[in-house]
Amino acid sequence: xxLPPQPGERIDRGESVAFRLGPWGMTGYSGDTIGSALYAAGxxxxxxxxxxxRPRGLLCCSxxxxxxxxxxxxxxxxxxxxxxLRKGAVVTPQNVWGKLDxxxxxxxDKVGGPFTPVGFYYRTMIRxxxxxxxxxxxxxxxxxxxxxxxxxxxxxxxxxxxxxARVLVVGGGxxxxxxxFAAATMxxxxxxVDEDWRLQGTELEGVEVLAPASALGIWEGNxxxxxxxxVLYRFRAERIIVATGALEQPLVFxxxxxxxxxxxxxxxxxxxxxxxxxxxxxxxxxSDEKGLAVADDLREAGVAVPRVVDxxxxxxxxxxxxxxxxxxxxxxxxxxxxxxxxxxxxxARQPSYSLLAQAGARVEYEPSLGVxxxxxxxxxxxxxxxxxxxxxxxxxxxxxxxxxxxxFVCVCEDVTTKDMKRAIVEGFDSIELAKRYTTATMxxxxxxxxxLASIRLYARExxxxxxxxxxxxxxxxxxxxELGLLAGRExxxxxxxxxxxxxxxxxxxxxxxxxWKRPYSYGEKPEDEVRAVHESLGVIDVSTLGKLLVxxxxxxxxxxxxxxxxxxxxxxxxxxxxxxxxxxxxxMDDGTVARLADDLYYVTTTSTGADAVTAWFEWWNAVWGYxxxxxxxxxxxxxxxLAGPQARDAxxxxxxxxxxxxxxxxxxxxxxxVAGIPCLALRIGFVGELGYELHFPSPxxxxxxxxxxGEGARPFGLEPQRVLRLEKGxxxxxxxxDSESTxxxxxxxxxxxxxxxxxxxxxxxxxxxERDDRERLVGFTMEDDVxxxxxxxxxxxxxxxxxxxxxxxxxxxxxxxxLAWVPADRAEGGTRFEIRVDRRTLGxxxxxxxxxxxxxxxxxx
Amino acid sequence: MSFxxxxxxxxxxxxxxxxxxxxxxxxPQGSATLRELTDYVYFRENVAGPQREWWxxxxxxxxxxxxxxxxxxxxxxxxxxxxxxxxx
Numbered sequence: 051x052x053l054p055p056q057p058g059e060r061i062d063r064g065e066s067v068a069f070r071l072g073p074w075g076m077t078g079y080s081g082d083t084i085g086s087a088l089y090a091a092g093x094x095x096x097x098x099x100x101x102x103x104r105p106r107g108l109l110c111c112s113x114x115x116x117x118x119x120x121x122x123x124x125x126x127x128x129x130x131x132x133x134x135l136r137k138g139a140v141v142t143p144q145n146v147w148g149k150l151d152x153x154x155x156x157x158x159d160k161v162g163g164p165f166t167p168v169g170f171y172y173r174t175m176i177r178x179x180x181x182x183x184x185x186x187x188x189x190x191x192x193x194x195x196x197x198x199x200x201x202x203x204x205x206x207x208x209x210x211x212x213x214x215a216r217v218l219v220v221g222g223g224x225x226x227x228x229x230x231f232a233a234a235t236m237x238x239x240x241x242x243v244d245e246d247w248r249l250q251g252t253e254l255e256g257v258e259v260l261a262p263a264s265a266l267g268i269w270e271g272n273x274x275x276x277x278x279x280x281v282l283y284r285f286r287a288e289r290i291i292v293a294t295g296a297l298e299q300p301l302v303f304x305x306x307x308x309x310x311x312x313x314x315x316x317x318x319x320x321x322x323x324x325x326x327x328x329x330x331x332x333x334x335x336x337s338d339e340k341g342l343a344v345a346d347d348l349r350e351a352g353v354a355v356p357r358v359v360d361x362x363x364x365x366x367x368x369x370x371x372x373x374x375x376x377x378x379x380x381x382x383x384x385x386x387x388x389x390x391x392x393x394x395x396x397x398a399r400q401p402s403y404s405l406l407a408q409a410g411a412r413v414e415y416e417p418s419l420g421v422x423x424x425x426x427x428x429x430x431x432x433x434x435x436x437x438x439x440x441x442x443x444x445x446x447x448x449x450x451x452x453x454x455x456x457x458f459v460c461v462c463e464d465v466t467t468k469d470m471k472r473a474i475v476e477g478f479d480s481i482e483l484a485k486r487y488t489t490a491t492m493x494x495x496x497x498x499x500x501x502l503a504s505i506r507l508y509a510r511e512x513x514x515x516x517x518x519x520x521x522x523x524x525x526x527x528x529x530x531x532e533l534g535l536l537a538g539r540e541x542x543x544x545x546x547x548x549x550x551x552x553x554x555x556x557x558x559x560x561x562x563x564x565x566w567k568r569p570y571s572y573g574e575k576p577e578d579e580v581r582a583v584h585e586s587l588g589v590i591d592v593s594t595l596g597k598l599l600v601x602x603x604x605x606x607x608x609x610x611x612x613x614x615x616x617x618x619x620x621x622x623x624x625x626x627x628x629x630x631x632x633x634x635x636x637x638m639d640d641g642t643v644a645r646l647a648d649d650l651y652y653v654t655t656t657s658t659g660a661d662a663v664t665a666w667f668e669w670w671n672a673v674w675g676y677x678x679x680x681x682x683x684x685x686x687x688x689x690x691x692l693a694g695p696q697a698r699d700a701x702x703x704x705x706x707x708x709x710x711x712x713x714x715x716x717x718x719x720x721x722x723x724v725a726g727i728p729c730l731a732l733r734i735g736f737v738g739e740l741g742y743e744l745h746f747p748s749p750x751x752x753x754x755x756x757x758x759x760g761e762g763a764r765p766f767g768l769e770p771q772r773v774l775r776l777e778k779g780x781x782x783x784x785x786x787x788d789s790e791s792t793x794x795x796x797x798x799x800x801x802x803x804x805x806x807x808x809x810x811x812x813x814x815x816x817x818x819x820e821r822d823d824r825e826r827l828v829g830f831t832m833e834d835d836v837x838x839x840x841x842x843x844x845x846x847x848x849x850x851x852x853x854x855x856x857x858x859x860x861x862x863x864x865x866x867x868x869l870a871w872v873p874a875d876r877a878e879g880g881t882r883f884e885i886r887v888d889r890r891t892l893g894x895x896x897x898x899x900x901x902x903x904x905x906x907x908x909x910x911x
Numbered sequence: 912m913s914f915x916x917x918x919x920x921x922x923x924x925x926x927x928x929x930x931x932x933x934x935x936x937x938x939p940q941g942s943a944t945l946r947e948l949t950d951y952v953y954f955r956e957n958v959a960g961p962q963r964e965w966w967x968x969x970x971x972x973x974x975x976x977x978x979x980x981x982x983x984x985x986x987x988x989x990x991x992x993x994x995x996x997x998x999x
Contacts (some may be wrong), residue, residue, distance in 0.1 A: 270985060271925065273913040286925065633938070634952040665967060669932060672975040675995020789974045814952065 052090055053325040053351055059322045061086075062247065063813035069139040072843040078135045081856055085111065085118050085131030086324040088141075094377060095310050096120065096130065098146050100493065101464035102159035102195050102456075105151070105376030107309035109499075110461035111316030113245060113529075114297060116462045116494040119195060120144060124205065126196020132262070134247050144196040151375070156648070158166045167477075168469035168488050195494070208538035210282045215241045215588075218274055218287035219257075220265040222249045225435025226293030230257045233291070237754060241285070243276055245529070267526025269514050272430050277527075282535050289430055292406050296399035296421075296436040299502050300461070301335065304453030305371030307461050309391045310378030314341040321351045325609070329353055329392035331383050335369075337361040338443040341381045348394075351727065357381075357388050361397070362443075398444075398704060400424040400502045401437045407524035415517035420444045421502065421522055450510055459507060462493020470507050481508055485522050494530050497522065547593035548688050548751030556765055564658035566594045569767035577861055578619075579766035582861055583739055587694035589763035590737075591755070596641070596660025597687050597745065598653040598667065602678030605649050612670060613643070614793060614802035614809050620645045625717040625732055626827045629783075629801060630663065630795060633812030637796060639663050642734055644719035652730060654747075654782055662671045670810065690752035692758055693741030693774075695908070700761040701731075701742055709742075725757040734765070735909030737774035738902060762800065773858045777902035779829050786827060786869050794822040795874075825852065826877040829901060832866035832885070833893040843886040844870055851876070854885060863901045872896070914985040918968045918987065919976050919992065931963035934958075938999045959983055 055063065065080035076085025085108060088096065096118040097103040106117040113132035121142045122128040130141065213744045217233040219226050222244030222378065234256030241258045242249075258675055263278045276283040298313040300306060310329065314336055331354045335346045341771065345358045359366060366383045371393055373379045374783035381388050403424040410428040414437055415421075423439040427560045436442055450467065451457060458466040465488045478487040481504065490504050491497035501521060509516045545566045553560065558569035569591070571579055582588045600609060609617040613628045620626050622645050629640040637794050638737045639662070641654040655663040664682040671678065693702060707722035709731075716719060718733050729746040746754060769896045772782075781787060781796060787801050793802050793815065802815050832838070837859055844852035857868030876883055884891040900906070915923040934955055937987070939947045962982050967975045979989040 123984075269913045273916040319958075661969075665930060665969065668973070669965070669967070669975055671995075671996060672993040673999060675993075676997075679926050813939065813948050817945055817948065827939075 051092070051327045053321070055326055056322065056325045058322065059325045061325065066139050067135050068854040069135060069137065069141065070329050071141050072143070080135070082324060083131055084120075084128075084133045084135050084139065084141055084325060086124065086320065087135050088130065088329070089320065090324065090326045097143060098150065098153045098156070098309070099464050100145070100195070100462065101155040103147075103153050104159050104307060104464075105153075105156075106307060106461070107377075108312060108316060108320075109300070109528050110298070110313050111319050112500050114461070114495055116195075119494065121196050126198060132245070132247070156376075166195050168465070168472050175815050177211055177231055185577070206280060206534060207533045207708065208280050208282065208532075210284065210538040212243075212284045212542050213286070215239055215285050215287040215303070217241070217289045217291060218243065218265075218285055219276075219293060220273075220290045221293035221295055221435070222246065222252075222259070222261065222438070223293060223295050225295075225440075226291070227254065229291045229293060229432075229434050230254060233257075233289070241287075242487045264527075264529045264531070265405060267429065267528060268405050269526075275527075277529075277531050277535055280535070282538050286428075287532035288315050289432065290409070290598055292409075292431065292433045292437055293435045294402040294405060294437045296401045296439075296442055297396055297498055298341075298396040298457075299393045299400050299498075299780070300499055301369070301397040301451075302457050302459055302467060302503050302507070303369040303371065303451035304455035305373065305378075305455070306377040306395075307458045308371050308373045308393075309376055310373070310391050311371060311395065313429060314344040314394050314396050317344050317392070317394050318347055320774070321347045327351050327353060329390075331388075331390040332355060333357045333359075333383075333388055333390045334394045335359040335366075336394070336396050341394070348392075349459055353392070356390065357383065359383065368453075369451045370455065372455070399436065399442055399502075401439055402498065403437060404496070404498075404524040404528040406430050406433055406437070407521075408526055408528070413425040413521050413524075415515070417517075420443060420516075422505075422610040427759065434684045450507065460488075460490040460493060460505045462495050462500065463489045464499075465490040466505060466609075470504065471511055474508070474511055479512065481505060481519050484508065491522060496528060496530075497524075547591055547746040548592045549593065549690075552752055552755050553591065553765070554862070558765070558767060561768070563594065566657060568657075569596060569765070570768045571767035572765050575771065576767065576769040577681075577859075579764060579770035580861065582764040583694045583737055583766060583770065583774055586762070587692070587696040587700055587763045587856065588737075588766040588770075589693070589755070589758045590691050590766050591689075591751075592691050593748070593751065594657035594744065595684070595689055596653075596655030596657065596663055596682070596683045598655065598660070598664060599681045599683055600653055600667070600678055601649060601681070602676070603649055604677035605651055608667075608671060608674070608676040608678045609643065609651055609653075610806070611674070611809050612667060614804065614806075614811060614815065616803055617643055617645070617651070622647050623719055625719050625734060627801075629798065630666070631793060631802075631811030633810050633814060635792050635811045635818055636789055637755075637783055637791045637793060638666070640781075640783045642732065644730070644732055646719065646721075646730070658784070659781075670711050672839075674775050686748060687745050688748045689743060689745045690753075690754060690758060691737070691741055691743045692763060693735075693737050693739045694763075695740060695911075696762065697740045697742055700758070700763060703761055704757060709841075711911070725754060727754055729754075735770060735778075736780060738778040738780075739774075739901070739908050740911050741909065746803070748854060772856070773860060777860050777862055778900045779869070781827070781869070782856070791827070792818050792823075794818050795825055796827045823874045826874050826878050827855070827869060828872055829897040829899075830854075830868055830870050830883075830894040831863075831897050831901070832857075832868075833895070835866060836887055836892055837866050838868065838885045838887045838892070845884045845886055846873065846874055846876065851883070860901065865901075867897070867901045868894075870894075914976070914987075916966060916978065917987060917990055918971060918974070919990050920972045920974055921968060924968070927972045928968060930967040930969040932967065932975075935965060936961040939962060941997065947989055 054632045061079040061081040064400045066077045096105045097106045109115045111131045113129045118131045119127045120130050141326040145152045186804050216239030219230045234240045243263045244261045247262040266275045272287045274285045320328045336342045345355050370382045400421045406424040409431045411424040412426045413422050416423045468826045473484050473487050505519050508519045553569040558572045560567045561570045580799040606618040625644045629641045630638045644652040704725045727746050727750045729744040732743040838857050841856040843850050852872040854870045881896045917923045977991045
């Protein structure tokens with residue numbers, strides 16, 4: 051029921067907002083939260099508890115307790131007491147079988163007691179072991195929180211943003227705002243974070259206000275993730291000021307979870323901010339002036355207050371709440387019964403120190419206040435206001451009220467005093483063990499409302515001081531956060547070559563190749579593109595290759611020591627294939643190395659290896675200090691490989707340079723103009739035909755592509771390229787090799803020059819040369835026309851003995867061919883082995899050398 | 912791992928900008944025994960305390976440098992340029 055208009059109320063009575071609670075249409079006012087609108091409409095039961103399905107109503111009204119969690123527009127576990135009311139919102143209760151007011155599962159509360167003691171599922175449901183999945187399924191359905199819909203992942207989008215702040219203030223109360231103002235006078239870069247959406251759009255001079263938003267934790271380097279709904283800001287702050295305040299703590303007594311038992315601050319919020327008359331008759335028990343003052347608020351609102359108890363003057367010896375159907379009806383105080391529908395209680399306020407504790411502060415019991423306070427704050431982190439204990443009033447340890455009803459220590463997880471005591475008896479006598487066994491403090495409130503009560507109970511039961519019981523470790527996130535937010539998009543840009551849009555226009559199917567988008571093929575039939583390269587002319591965009599310049603008087607000496615083979619004796623204008631190995635002798639990357647001048651080399655790497663190879667070269671040069679510089683020019687240069695029997699004629703028509711077989715030989719590198727573009731032309735043969743790889747400035751990419759197509763070159767994609775290179779038996783590092791492969795086992799024992807003084811991987815290769823390899827990489831030809839999957843198992847005498855790394859159907863060879871790792875004693879040419887394809891095993895024979903044009907006449911022609 | 916690392920050229924930067932290349936090791940000279948080789952390639956001291964290690968400001972200036980870091984606290988005790996030597 052709403053009160054007449056009040057000064058300072060935050061609702062706008064001129065604007066009503068319609069929403070739904072399940073099938074029922076409801077209305078509230080603009081400025082309401084969903085919780086306040088439901089309460090004003092007379093709704094008292096908001097949820098059903100985790101384990102016993104007891105009715106629960108508003109308790110804290112500030113987004114800390116689990117009692118008002120509902121599903122809003124498909125998002126589960128929304129704390130509706132702080133969720134702004136939106137027009138058309140659809141609110142549904144969760145963890146309920148039936149209706150909120152008549153939940154069929156509340157039978158657990160009536161009869162479940164003896165059968166569901168603390169930790170029951172560890173004990174009674176562990177045998178027979180096989181039945182656990184069934185038990186688990188049933189338990190999951192009975193207990194729990196909200197449920198995600200199947201498509202929940204697709205309905206919202208989350209982002210991550212990195213930000214910096216000079217001062218980050220967490221908490222927008224009096225102390226936080228004062229600190230933010232003071233910081234703002236010293237300069238810009240002050241950000242204030244507060245959970246209350248009322249601060250949204252607040253103008254504080256010189257301060258950026260983020261609300262509603264929660265700081266989830268404090269990591270090293272003053273990293274603070276701030277949850278702003280659908281954006282997660284990763285703040286780096288020079289100073290963090292924590293002003294998270296103190297939270298009222300529940301009293302523990304029989305029936306302390308009944309609907310109608312509320313905190314003083316919750317009642318004040320309902321009356322003052324939402325102008326709601328919260329009940330008819332109220333009993334107030336409080337331990338500070340703020341709490342006791344609520345009695346006046348209630349009387350003003352027309353609520354009868356028959357009893358007010360100041361806990362500082364002595365706590366009642368007996369306290370119990372009774373009700374019907376989970377709703378409060380009567381309170382007994384020292385044998386005297388008082389009828390009421392509202393019981394306003396608080397057992398002191400406890401500093402919200404979690405963030406500080408995560409940052410590395412120590413938490414100590416402060417006997418003069420009866421609560422835990424943070425001390426020894428780490429550098430760069432400060433605390434102001436009641437989180438330090440400032441302004442708090444001592445509340446004596448209150449008596450443990452017992453009685454026939456359940457006394458809840460933890461409302462999130464439905465843990466009672468009986469459960470906690472039983473845990474002690476069973477030997478879980480430290481507070482950390484109790485947490486794990488009983489799950490107290492592990493629910494949605496993360497201990498905000500149950501940590502102190504658990505510690506007090508332990509102190510009492512074990513006759514120890516609160517200080518020796520200590521607290522449990524504070525871990526982030528300090529407030530519940532949607533998983534989607536933690537998995538928010540950290541955007542990784544796709545890399546596209548300068549010719550990308552020509553491929554799309556040409557009908558290419560684009561696919562991811564590492565960070566790159568590359569054409570798979572330009573039509574339905576990659577084999578047509580293969581045929582074009584073999585019979586006439588093809589062109590492929592190889593701009594993704596890593597391209598490095600190594601320049602300096604000692605460039606040759608550096609490369610000589612980085613590669614297993616020789617580069618110092620390479621003549622300017624010539625090209626040699628190189629494989630990089632680690633000092634463990636394993637293959638890392640491969641590519642071609644062209645010597646452009648005595649002191650200048652042009653190195654290509656695999657498409658995904660450019661950055662790693664650059665770092666590798668630079669690292670070794672930091673170790674050795676040769677007079678050479680490494681420059682990564684991968685992005686600056688585009689590259690096209692023009693390949694096929696007509697490649698020379700086509701190139702000849704576009705350049706004035708002499709590209710005849712005599713003037714431009716296989717493995718020559720020449721700087722020539724092609725269609726007016728200065729190019730570095732490399733005559734190499736990855737795809738096995740006469741070919742020229744043209745490297746030139748990226749901006750000319752589309753132009754040169756168009757000119758080559760104009761000369762009759764057919765574009766070919768990655769898939770035909772893979773067929774072509776496989777026909778030549780050329781290895782793709784990372785596909786055919788792995789982190790165990792060596793040059794010797796991968797069939798390139800001709801490459802390393804072990805007589806060199808030193809190179810990276812030399813001593814490992816020397817050792818490998820003395821041992822027999824266990825496995826070898828070999829080519830194979832299938833006996834049948836069946837294509838095995840890449841990764842298919844090789845079977846020898848019925849046992850798994852290796853794997854296929856590449857396989858394709860080749861028209862030119864007229865068979866299915868591939869590469870595979872086989873046991874070393876099966877690597878002889880012609881050896882037969884079997885490959886598992888689906889459920890069959892099919893025969894294959896080892897083939898050495900290239901499958902197609904083994905003498906390499908075509909690429910050398 | 913969210914501490915700041917002082918790049919000798921760019922100043923303090925979040926550690927995400929750097930590439931870590933492990934503790935400083937001694938590459939065996941001449942003909943190493945299999946034991947020495949295995950130690951060098953596969954084994955690390957993995958100390959709990961100050962450790963000299965390689966870092967590169969990968970997404971910044973790209974330079975390699977040496978840092979002495981306390982592995983327990985991530986406190987950076989010292990930053991130095993590499994001391995190249997061809998005999999390693």
